[in-house]
Amino acid sequence: MFRQSIILQTIQKDSIGKYVLGFVLCLGIIIPLLNVMVPQESTFGVSTYTITLLGQILCFAILALALDLVWGYCGILSLGHGAFFALGGYAMGMYLMRQIGDRGVYGNPELPDFMVFLNWDSLPWYWYGFDNFGFAMLMVIMVPGLLAYVFGWLAFRSRVTGVYFSIISQALTYALMQAFFMNDFGFGGNNGLTDFKDLLGFSVQADSTRSFLVFFAAIVLCLSYIVCKLIVTSKFGRVLISIRDAESRSRFLGYKVEHYKLVIFVFSAALAGIAGAIYVPMMGAISPAEFSPINSIGIVIFVALGGRGTLYGAIVGAIVITYAKAIFTTAFPELWLFALGALFVLTTMYMPKGLAGIAQNIIDKMKEKRTMQQPNRVEGDSVGSTK
Amino acid sequence: MIETKHLDQVTSILYLSGVTKSFDGFKAINNLSLTIAPGELRAVIGPNGAGKSTMMDIITGKTRPDVGDVRFKDTIDLTTHDEADIANMGIGRKFQKPTVVESLTVWENLDLALAGNRNVLQTLFYKPTDEQRQRIHELIDLIGLQDKADDLAANLSHGQKQWLEIGMLFIQDPEVLLVDEPAGGMTDTETMETAKLLKEISKQHSVVVVEHDMDFVRALDCKVTVLHEGSVLAEGDLDTVSSNPRVVEVYLGR
Numbered sequence: 001m002f003r004q005s006i007i008l009q010t011i012q013k014d015s016i017g018k019y020v021l022g023f024v025l026c027l028g029i030i031i032p033l034l035n036v037m038v039p040q041e042s043t044f045g046v047s048t049y050t051i052t053l054l055g056q057i058l059c060f061a062i063l064a065l066a067l068d069l070v071w072g073y074c075g076i077l078s079l080g081h082g083a084f085f086a087l088g089g090y091a092m093g094m095y096l097m098r099q100i101g102d103r104g105v106y107g108n109p110e111l112p113d114f115m116v117f118l119n120w121d122s123l124p125w126y127w128y129g130f131d132n133f134g135f136a137m138l139m140v141i142m143v144p145g146l147l148a149y150v151f152g153w154l155a156f157r158s159r160v161t162g163v164y165f166s167i168i169s170q171a172l173t174y175a176l177m178q179a180f181f182m183n184d185f186g187f188g189g190n191n192g193l194t195d196f197k198d199l200l201g202f203s204v205q206a207d208s209t210r211s212f213l214v215f216f217a218a219i220v221l222c223l224s225y226i227v228c229k230l231i232v233t234s235k236f237g238r239v240l241i242s243i244r245d246a247e248s249r250s251r252f253l254g255y256k257v258e259h260y261k262l263v264i265f266v267f268s269a270a271l272a273g274i275a276g277a278i279y280v281p282m283m284g285a286i287s288p289a290e291f292s293p294i295n296s297i298g299i300v301i302f303v304a305l306g307g308r309g310t311l312y313g314a315i316v317g318a319i320v321i322t323y324a325k326a327i328f329t330t331a332f333p334e335l336w337l338f339a340l341g342a343l344f345v346l347t348t349m350y351m352p353k354g355l356a357g358i359a360q361n362i363i364d365k366m367k368e369k370r371t372m373q374q375p376n377r378v379e380g381d382s383v384g385s386t387k
Numbered sequence: 388m389i390e391t392k393h394l395d396q397v398t399s400i401l402y403l404s405g406v407t408k409s410f411d412g413f414k415a416i417n418n419l420s421l422t423i424a425p426g427e428l429r430a431v432i433g434p435n436g437a438g439k440s441t442m443m444d445i446i447t448g449k450t451r452p453d454v455g456d457v458r459f460k461d462t463i464d465l466t467t468h469d470e471a472d473i474a475n476m477g478i479g480r481k482f483q484k485p486t487v488v489e490s491l492t493v494w495e496n497l498d499l500a501l502a503g504n505r506n507v508l509q510t511l512f513y514k515p516t517d518e519q520r521q522r523i524h525e526l527i528d529l530i531g532l533q534d535k536a537d538d539l540a541a542n543l544s545h546g547q548k549q550w551l552e553i554g555m556l557f558i559q560d561p562e563v564l565l566v567d568e569p570a571g572g573m574t575d576t577e578t579m580e581t582a583k584l585l586k587e588i589s590k591q592h593s594v595v596v597v598e599h600d601m602d603f604v605r606a607l608d609c610k611v612t613v614l615h616e617g618s619v620l621a622e623g624d625l626d627t628v629s630s631n632p633r634v635v636e637v638y639l640g641r
Contacts, residue, residue: 235498249486252480254475257471
């Protein structure tokens with residue numbers, strides 16, 4: 001009862017966030033339903049392309065939420081968050097590969113196709129256990145979390161901050177990309193993991209499975225939002241803000257800054273991993289390109305455009321940019337990166353608080369108007385003097 | 388001199404002995420020895436670059452000395468602890484530039500500083516008790532920000548930020564307060580008010596004040612330590628110190 005009331009209170013107080021959440025839920029329920037129930041040819045039909053795009057948007061929104069938690073609230077600008085997303089994706093991909101069983105091209109019940117192709121005679125140790133769904137899901141959280149723990153522990157303990165942290169986090173994802181490109185690394189090299197057949201017995205190619213995954217992604221996004229909101233509105237969240245605004249003040253108040261940074265960084269990495277795990281079965285593949293630095297920078301732009309330190313802004317940013325990219329890349333594919341770059345520059349220059357800042361301004365103005373109108377009606381004389 | 392002090396006062400709250408710290412060959416602190424007695428109010432003065440801020444950094448764990456002894460309550464070696472540990476032991480610090488959390492309200496700032504458990508889990512599930520709320524309200528009254536409790540700290544004036552920070556330091560309930568130039572950027576009235584506040588605080592806590600403003604130091608009416616080139620040049624009440632020819636030469640005479 002007590003917990004529930006806290007959650008309800010937090011959502012009610014969140015004036016813009018609740019609408020964003022409502023919008024996400026509507027999308028996540030209506031679009032998959034239309035895809036499954038209505039034939040694709042009809043006016044209200046939803047194509048496989050659209051549903052996949054929506055799935056992609058929702059996963060990126062979870063990822064952006066994860067980044068906003070560390071960047072927006074704790075001031076840690078990670079330019080390597082795509083790595084945690086990709087690792088979660090690979091963990092899910094490994095489970096899906098093991099589900100193929102003997103239905104692969106080479107028909108080997110034990111080894112995925114690429115291993116047969118490389119003439120490997122047994123499964124490498126780090127693939128053990130991935131045929132078990134529970135274990136694979138645990139790894140979706142554990143692998144990114146553990147990497148974030150080790151990386152964060154080293155960086156935060158040595159007080160690596162600001163642009164230096166950003167650069168080494170970028171190097172981290174770049175190094176991982178190079179490693180996953182190698183065939184000998186044991187994750188399918190260039191091609192990554194693909195040709196998935198089924199997930200918990202449901203075909204991943206079926207529209208119904210994909211639709212369910214999209215609905216699932218929307219639910220996970222909403223739950224993540226609520227959890228993140230509870231975190232940032234707690235005293236823990238206020239300590240994060242104080243670290244962002246005045247790091248040494250927080251230390252002299254007695255807060256172990258590196259512990260706080262580490263906890264939020266690991267949580268954020270695990271959330272990014274979950275986003276990656278939902279993404280992979282919808283896309284039908286995961287490749288080392290997911291580690292590329294440009295992806296991680298893209299997430300930063302989602303958050304910057306949406307407005308950092310608001311949570312809902314991250315969701316809005318991810319929706320707007322991913323949708324724009326889908327339209328743009330079909331019309332002018334070679335111009336997309338320039339457009340993205342321009343968008344980033346313009347956002348930082350002209351709207352440092354992003355779309356959320358603009359929305360907040362409008363709300364504040366409306367409130368001001370309302371409070372100004374009310375006293376005016378009571379004491380008519382002061383109208384002239386106030387304005 | 389240190390010897391006699393030890394006889395007078397069995398315990399010291401802060402004890403620095405033979406402390407040296409150099410940055411790139413420049414000795415910011417040079418064989419500094421200083422003892423603060425429990426409950427003492429002490430003013431530390433000195434020209435720019437005398438090592439006042441470095442001394443504060445060493446006591447609060449921000450900077451490690453090259454050599455020397457830094458002890459809290461006679462026994463605890465401060466050089467082996469970090470800022471957060473030292474803060475939790477009971478040494479509070481106020482910066483020269485007012486440093487408050489600008490995107491939190493006055494109330495939230497004080498809540499953050501309120502003495503209590505500082506670990507991650509505790510803060511995640513924290514809810515202030517009535518007693519804690521009461522304490523925060525008392526402090527807001529003390530620093531005169533009653534109308535501003537729910538305002539963001541960013542919207543306070545410079546002087547109000549200084550007071551908020553002093554309030555945060557106070558609510559932390561430390562045994563020693565290190566205060567770096569509290570009167571910087573304040574009006575004359577505010578300066579005198581601040582001196583009064585610090586004297587009030589020093590009834591229950593040891594306070595070390597670093598200050599430039601001589602009127603302020605006079606208003607504090609306490610023992611004064613003059614630092615010069617990283618070590619103690621003179622010590623005593625303000626009149627004795629200001630008549631010391633060496634002090635006049637390096638500091639007051641200018």
